[in-house]
Amino acid sequence: MSLSFEGRVVLVTGAGGGLGREYALAFAERGASVVVNDLGGDTKGGGKNSAAADKVVEEIRAKGGKAVANYDSVEEGEKLIQTALDAFGRIDIVVNNAGILRDQSFARMSDLDWDLIHRIHLKGSFLVTRAAWTHMKNQKFGRIIMTTSAAGIYGNFGQTNYSAAKLGMLGMANTLAVEGHKYNVHCNSIAPLAGSRLTESVMPPDLVASLKPEYVAPLVLWLCHDQCQENGGLFEVGAGWIGKLRWERSQGHIVRQKNQPMTPEAVRDHWDKICDFTDATKPTTIREAAQSVVSVLFQVESEGEVSSNPTAVAALAS
Ligand code: NAI
Incomplete structure (x- = not known):
């Protein structure tokens, strides 16, 4: 019609x-x-x-x-x-x-x-x-x-x-x-x-x-x-x-370690990884976007125990 x-x-x-x-x-x-x-x-x-x-x-x-x-x-x-x-x-x-x-x-x-x-x-x-x-x-x-x-x-x-x-x-x-x-x-x-x-x-x-x-x-x-x-x-x-x-976000990379300062050198050294769009995610809401960032806190605290992929960590944390 x-x-x-x-x-x-x-x-x-x-x-x-x-x-x-x-x-x-x-x-x-x-x-x-x-x-x-x-x-x-x-x-x-x-x-x-x-x-x-x-x-x-x-x-x-x-x-x-x-x-x-x-x-x-x-x-x-x-x-x-x-x-x-x-x-x-x-x-x-x-x-x-x-x-x-x-x-x-x-x-x-x-x-x-x-x-x-x-x-x-x-x-x-x-x-x-x-x-x-x-x-x-x-x-x-x-x-x-x-x-x-x-x-x-x-x-x-x-x-x-x-x-x-x-x-x-x-x-x-x-x-x-x-x-x-x-x-x-x-x-x-x-x-x-x-x-x-x-x-x-x-x-x-x-x-x-x-x-x-x-x-x-x-x-x-x-x-x-x-x-x-x-x-x-x-x-x-x-x-x-x-x-x-739509927006696309790289998997990204955590450049900080527990009880260590975060440095620009660490950003430089992981730049390719930060900018690598392989398996990029496509957040659609501010909640989804922020949740994966906040979950990095959890991951850094439990260093080495989970993946360095914040989206995967978000799934674990929720
Ligand atoms: P146009 O110039 O033919 O149409 C714009 C119309 O807006 C004009 O008739 C003008 O008198 C009127 N206008 C301007 N200021 C006004 C105001 N303060 N209050 C009321 N009317 C006002 O241009 P066109 O291309 O048709 O553009 C339409 C819209 O599309 C614009 O917002 C333009 O920025 C946007 N646009 C157009 C593109 C194109 O390829 N034609 C590309 C990207 C965006």
């Missing part, structure tokens, strides 16, 4: 163009009522214009869909959610997508370049999501998307500000997934790759044209559907391909 969003109210931030526009059109086509938010400024965060959001609302309405515009910056989180409540009476889904770029090599990065990127991407997503949170908790349904980036995951020249803010959003998503879980409020992150006005300055034109936003939107729709139980996931998506990412 096809996935319907009938009865659902969706806010897509930065939906006046690029990926956000595609999400808004796709949700509306499947029956959702959509708040099309866009400040309508330039790619660096300057200016504002209602035309961008209006145009997408017109497109949706022309196809018989339900949409209203909101022209506030995501820094006015409450106002965006109020538009959803005023127009449609509820809020079910928030797609944090609005974004700008202020690339600069690190030595030239100004306070303004740093602050504006954090204000729009990280704080904006916080403010919009916080405004929706209680409504979602109370109704025991919510789906939130954070738009992170490969620049944050892998690093990218000239993007210290953007990388930091984008991985900040991933950190926020990880904790929202924990806090929202029992209320059926799920939060997932995507790192998209698509042609848009943000990428046209760094990609050749044929790639901008080929990497269509419509090859990203179906993942966002699935993650936001009530049938989807995914929570706290991170996905790279582009060109019609979707992959999931």
Whole structure:
């Protein structure tokens, strides 16, 4: 059966163009009522214009869909959610997508370049999501998307500000997934790759044209559907391909002995072992991650009696 969003109210931030526009059109086509938010400024965060959001609302309405515009910056989180409540009476889904770029090599990065990127991407997503949170908790349904980036995951020249803010959003998503879980409020992150006005300055034109936003939107729709139980996931998506990412941790090595000081030389001498990903583990919770570290205390105390693998020790200790 096809996935319907009938009865659902969706806010897509930065939906006046690029990926956000595609999400808004796709949700509306499947029956959702959509708040099309866009400040309508330039790619660096300057200016504002209602035309961008209006145009997408017109497109949706022309196809018989339900949409209203909101022209506030995501820094006015409450106002965006109020538009959803005023127009449609509820809020079910928030797609944090609005974004700008202020690339600069690190030595030239100004306070303004740093602050504006954090204000729009990280704080904006916080403010919009916080405004929706209680409504979602109370109704025991919510789906939130954070738009992170490969620049944050892998690093990218000239993007210290953007990388930091984008991985900040991933950190926020990880904790929202924990806090929202029992209320059926799920939060997932995507790192998209698509042609848009943000990428046209760094990609050749044929790639901008080929990497269509419509090859990203179906993942966002699935993650936001009530049938989807995914929570706290991170996905790279582009060109019609979707992959999931997770943390990997080496088995590691204990470089300390009972009643002996821990030294940097011991760290150096075991460096290969510390960095060896053979039989790596994949912790998924903070409890799991911390438990294996704490269990090292037990192992050092009972020196020589158990394996030097903290994960195995954790199993013994628990
Ligand atoms: P885009 O520039 O076409 O879309 C971003 C939209 O956000 C614009 O319409 C802009 O007016 C709006 N916006 C900017 N500041 C705003 C504010 N303060 N309040 C409300 N709206 C605001 O760019 P694109 O590529 O569609 O980007 C969407 C998201 O995806 C961004 O968060 C971007 O960082 C992220 N992203 C995109 C990638 C790509 O390959 N296109 C790669 C990785 C991340």
